[in-house]
Amino acid sequence: MFLEPKFTIQQLIDRCKGGERKAQGLLYKQFAAKMLGVCTRYAIDKVEAEDMLQNGFIKVFQKIADYRGEGSFEGWIRRIMVHSSIEYYRKHHKMLQVVSTDETAHEPSVDQVAIANLDARVLLGLIQQLSPGYRIVFNLYAIEGYSHKEIAAMTGISEGASKSQLSRARSILKEQIAKMEGKSYGYAG
Amino acid sequence: MQDKDLDNLFQSSLDGLEVEPSAQVWGRIADKLDADKRKRSILPLLSIAASILLLFTGGLLFIPKMVKVNHTDPVKIAKNEIRVKAVPIVKLPSVAGVAHPQNKKQAKAVIAAVNSLAGIKNKVNNRKPVYKPNILDTIVKRQPNEPELALASLGTKDEAVATNKVEVMVPVNNLLTRENNQQQPQGKSKSKPVKKHRIRSLGDVFNVMIAAVDKRKDKFIEFSNTDEDDATITGLNLGIIKVKKEK
Numbered sequence: 001m002f003l004e005p006k007f008t009i010q011q012l013i014d015r016c017k018g019g020e021r022k023a024q025g026l027l028y029k030q031f032a033a034k035m036l037g038v039c040t041r042y043a044i045d046k047v048e049a050e051d052m053l054q055n056g057f058i059k060v061f062q063k064i065a066d067y068r069g070e071g072s073f074e075g076w077i078r079r080i081m082v083h084s085s086i087e088y089y090r091k092h093h094k095m096l097q098v099v100s101t102d103e104t105a106h107e108p109s110v111d112q113v114a115i116a117n118l119d120a121r122v123l124l125g126l127i128q129q130l131s132p133g134y135r136i137v138f139n140l141y142a143i144e145g146y147s148h149k150e151i152a153a154m155t156g157i158s159e160g161a162s163k164s165q166l167s168r169a170r171s172i173l174k175e176q177i178a179k180m181e182g183k184s185y186g187y188a189g
Numbered sequence: 190m191q192d193k194d195l196d197n198l199f200q201s202s203l204d205g206l207e208v209e210p211s212a213q214v215w216g217r218i219a220d221k222l223d224a225d226k227r228k229r230s231i232l233p234l235l236s237i238a239a240s241i242l243l244l245f246t247g248g249l250l251f252i253p254k255m256v257k258v259n260h261t262d263p264v265k266i267a268k269n270e271i272r273v274k275a276v277p278i279v280k281l282p283s284v285a286g287v288a289h290p291q292n293k294k295q296a297k298a299v300i301a302a303v304n305s306l307a308g309i310k311n312k313v314n315n316r317k318p319v320y321k322p323n324i325l326d327t328i329v330k331r332q333p334n335e336p337e338l339a340l341a342s343l344g345t346k347d348e349a350v351a352t353n354k355v356e357v358m359v360p361v362n363n364l365l366t367r368e369n370n371q372q373q374p375q376g377k378s379k380s381k382p383v384k385k386h387r388i389r390s391l392g393d394v395f396n397v398m399i400a401a402v403d404k405r406k407d408k409f410i411e412f413s414n415t416d417e418d419d420a421t422i423t424g425l426n427l428g429i430i431k432v433k434k435e436k
Contacts, residue, residue: 019226021219021222024219024222025215025219028215028218029215032209032210032214032215033207033208033209033210034205034207036207036208036209036210037203037205037206037207037208038206040206040208041206046208046211049208050210050211050214053210053214054214054217054218054221057218058218058221058222058225061218061222062225119202120202120203120206123198123199123202123203124203124206127203138199141196142195142199142200143196143199143200143203143204170192170195170196173195173199174190174195177190177195
């Protein structure tokens with residue numbers, strides 16, 4: 001994975017703390033794809049996800065001196081990316097509480113496949129079609145593993161709102177999957 | 190499907206998701222980091238520059254007040270000097286010029302007393318232009334006065350002399366005022382060539398601009414006014430520190 005295997009992550013971090021551009025570039029290359037995977041779950045499309053990634057990495061390099069080596073570095077970067085994604089929605093979508101109910105009106109533009117064959121791309125498509133509030137809460141709770149209390153603190157919504165948004169998100173996703181299953185059965189039959 | 194199953198389905202397939210970013214993303218990040226760096230490096234320089242500027246402007250606010258007091262007096266003296274010098278030059282010939290005809294007039298008046306009727310004709314013709322009591326009458330215009338004075342002297346010689354005396358007094362005053370009037374344009378025309386300074390170079394442009402703000406003799410900063418394009422500094426006046434390159 002290392003383009004220049006002579007550097008360990010710790011060495012890169014140390015050099016990044018000194019503001020060395022080459023080391024920053026190498027660290028970016030090391031984590032960019034993984035972190036864009038994180039941002040993509042919070043975004044509508046790749047353009048938005050790359051904006052989140054960009055802001056996230058700028059924050060990483062600005063705050064890298066604060067990283068004390070407690071916990072994994074990847075976990076540290078990932079938390080920054082998640083915060084950057086939430087921040088992006090605060091700026092561009094204003095209110096996370098805004099609930100739109102038109103998700104079900106759109107059918108995911110993915111190939112009809114059996115639930116067993118649902119790959120990451122299809123599931124990503126389902127998440128991306130949720131409204132921002134649902135998407136963020138579902139991501140934070142189901143995939144990142146945060147509690148409702150933590151979600152409330154991170155997003156500024158109440159714990160109750162977090163719970164209700166999660167259950168709404170789940171029911172929408174279930175509906176979508178059931179629809180796809182039905183269609184794939186139809187085609188099979 | 191249970192909630193837990195749904196969460197697990199998404200988590201297992203999306204948690205390790207990797208998406209390759211487009212090539213320009215790193216370029217944008219690097220640009221932003223450069224901009225931040227520049228901002229951080231420019232900020233202390235800017236604050237130093239700003240404080241220096243503040244000190245200079247502060248100094249300029251204090252200095253002109255002190256200099257002005259010294260400066261206004263020489264200007265006044267200079268003006269007075271010009272008047273004093275100029276007045277005798279213009280005055281002497283003109284006063285003499287007026288005085289002579291009037292002396293002649295007295296002689297005429299004696300003759301006119303004999304042929305009084307002949308004088309009346311002249312009077313009728315000449316009166317109208319005469320009695321415009323314009324202080325700024327020219328010498329030529331005043332000449333018609335003469336026949337009238339001649340008539341006035343019909344009574345007695347003494348009277349004629351008296352009126353002449355009065356008349357003499359008036360023209361002298363008139364002349365003085367006229368000379369003052371003449372003086373002013375003369376003074377202007379004398380000082381104009383000094384002020385009228387052709388702008389030949391970039392240095393001159395700066396000098397003119399600085400002169401508009403800084404009225405001191407030695408300007409805050411002076412540039413060379415040679416035809417060469419590069420404007421070199423020839424003088425500095427920071428109040429306490431004065432540097433001037435001799436031409």
